[in-house]
Every structure is written in structure tokens, then in C-alpha cells.
Amino acid sequence: MNSTPTRNGTATVDLRQVSLIYPDGQRPDGTPRTIAALDHVDFQAQQGELTALIGESGSGKSSLLSVIGALVQPTSGTVMIGGTNIGKLDDAQQSQLRRDTVGLIFQQPNLLSALGVRDQLLVTDHLRGLRGKQLKARRARADELLEIVGLQDMADRKIHALSGGQRQRVNIARALMGTPQVLLADEPTSALDQPRSHDIMRLLQELTKEFSVATVVVTHDRGLVQYADQQVTLSDGKVVSTDRIMATAK
Numbered sequence: 639m640n641s642t643p644t645r646n647g648t649a650t651v652d653l654r655q656v657s658l659i660y661p662d663g664q665r666p667d668g669t670p671r672t673i674a675a676l677d678h679v680d681f682q683a684q685q686g687e688l689t690a691l692i693g694e695s696g697s698g699k700s701s702l703l704s705v706i707g708a709l710v711q712p713t714s715g716t717v718m719i720g721g722t723n724i725g726k727l728d729d730a731q732q733s734q735l736r737r738d739t740v741g742l743i744f745q746q747p748n749l750l751s752a753l754g755v756r757d758q759l760l761v762t763d764h765l766r767g768l769r770g771k772q773l774k775a776r777r778a779r780a781d782e783l784l785e786i787v788g789l790q791d792m793a794d795r796k797i798h799a800l801s802g803g804q805r806q807r808v809n810i811a812r813a814l815m816g817t818p819q820v821l822l823a824d825e826p827t828s829a830l831d832q833p834r835s836h837d838i839m840r841l842l843q844e845l846t847k848e849f850s851v852a853t854v855v856v857t858h859d860r861g862l863v864q865y866a867d868q869q870v871t872l873s874d875g876k877v878v879s880t881d882r883i884m885a886t887a888k
């Protein structure tokens with residue numbers, strides 16, 4: 639599969655006229671009703687840039703993230719990720735693209751309580767099929783990422799001995815293990831207090847530049863938009879504005 643990083647200003651994430659229609663029960667006359675979670679959405683995210691995705695509850699933010707992450711197939715439209723048209727891939731190729739190209743960061747860090755911090759990162763390689771010596775060689779990558787997110791002294795700690803902010807850092811480091819081109823975060827700060835939320839956004843901003851990923855962060859908190867390069871606002875499944883964030887705001 640060709641998943642070469644895009645260059646020359648081509649967007650790493652490029653969605654054209656994407657709609658996602660769900661069944662939504664029946665009308666009183668018995669005919670099926672539908673809801674457009676996404677309605678002809680055009681969306682681009684560049685490598686090395688952080689996009690903040692905002693909008694009211696139910697406006698389609700998580701749906702958009704799911705489509706970008708190839709977790710959900712849109713009903714219509716084109717989704718290009720890292721130069722690959724994901725609509726043209728079969729299921730196995732889509733899974734591979736998810737594993738190789740996309741890093742996912744969820745609201746609540748879904749970490750495995752029995753494992754130490756470093757092993758949380760290595761388990762992703764285990765899932766990619768690495769074993770034995772190959773897996774051991776990845777320890778260095780895991781430790782490098784833990785240092786970058788400020789957890790170098792906690793590699794052997796169990797998850798229950800970490801704070802919420804530290805857990806989210808583990809989650810972020812884990813998402814970077816596969817060297818993704820796209821980093822998707824669905825409300826990564828919702829379980830954190832204000833200072834910790836700003837720390838996590840600052841970290842995501844730094845990592846976006848350092849790893850040259852196209853990062854898309856869903857947030858309810860407009861105070862966190864200052865860490866983004868672009869702000870995209872959704873309403874009723876439609877993109878209602880796409881704005882550059884001025885450097886002076888950061």
C-alpha cells in the first residue's frame with residue numbers, strides 16, 4: 639500500500655464533500671428517517687499543523703474524527719489520508735492504514751491496568767505482530783517517547799499509580815509509537831483540570847511540529863483553541879467556518 643507522506647503543500651488529510659448518513663427511526667407515516675452526521679464536509683489538515691475541531695454537542699465532531707481515522711466509511715465523498723484514497727481500499731488495507739498512518743487518542747486513556755507504562759507502548763507493537771528481538775528493539779523508541787512526554791522516570795510504574803494528566807501523556811506517547819502521519823484526539827483534556835488541559839494541549843502542539851504530523855483535536859473548550867494553527871467549526875454536520883489562528887495568540 640502506498641502511504642508516502644505528502645509534500646509540497648498537499649494536505650495530509652483531505653476530505654471532499656463527505657457525508658455520513660445514519661438511519662434515524664421512522665416518520666409517523668412509516669417511511670424511514672435519516673440523520674446527516676456529516677453533510678458535504680470539505681476538510682483539510684496539513685502535516686506539522688494542529689487543527690482544533692469545535693462545535694455544539696451533536697454537530698458531528700466525533701463523526702468527522704471517525705471518518706478521518708478510517709473507523710467509519712462515509713456514505714459519500716472522498717477521504718484522502720497521506721495521499722491514499724481510503725474509499726479505494728479493502729477492509730484489510732483500511733486496517734493497515736489505521737495501524738500505520740493514524741494515531742488515536744481517546745477522551746479517557748484506555749490503558750491496560752496490569753501493564754507498566756513502557757509496556758503500554760510496546761503492546762501496540764505486539765498488536766502489529768512484532769515479537770522477540772524485534773519487540774525488544776522497540777524499547778528504545780518507547781523510552782524516547784516517554785522522555786518526550788516527560789515520563790522518563792515512570793517507565794516501570796503501573797497505571798494506577800499515575801495521575802490523570804500522566805495517563806493522558808502515556809496515551810499520547812502510545813499513539814506515536816507507530817510513527818503516524820495523522821494524530822486524532824477526541825476531547826483529550828475533558829477529564830483534566832485547566833492547568834493540566836493546557837499542558838496537554840501544549841504538548842500536542844509541540845509533538846505536532848516535532849513529528850510533523852497532521853493533528854486534529856476535538857475540544858469543547860474554546861480556551862484551548864489558542865494552541866491550534868487552524869480552527870474548524872461544525873454545526874449540524876456542516877463546516878460553518880475554517881479559520882487560521884494568528885501566531886500572536888500562541
Ligand SMILES: Nc1ncnc2c1ncn2[C@@H]1O[C@H](COP(=O)(O)OP(=O)(O)OP(=O)(O)O)[C@@H](O)[C@H]1O
Pocket residue numbers: 660661673674675693694695696697698699700701702
Ligand atoms: N451510530 C450512530 N447512529 C445514529 N446516529 C448517530 C450515530 N453516531 C452519531 N449519530 C448522530 O450524528 C450526529 C453527530 O454526532 P457526533 O457524535 O459526531 O457529534 P459530536 O459533535 O461529536 O457530539 P458530542 O460533542 O456530544 O460528542 C448526532 O446527531 C448523533 O446523534
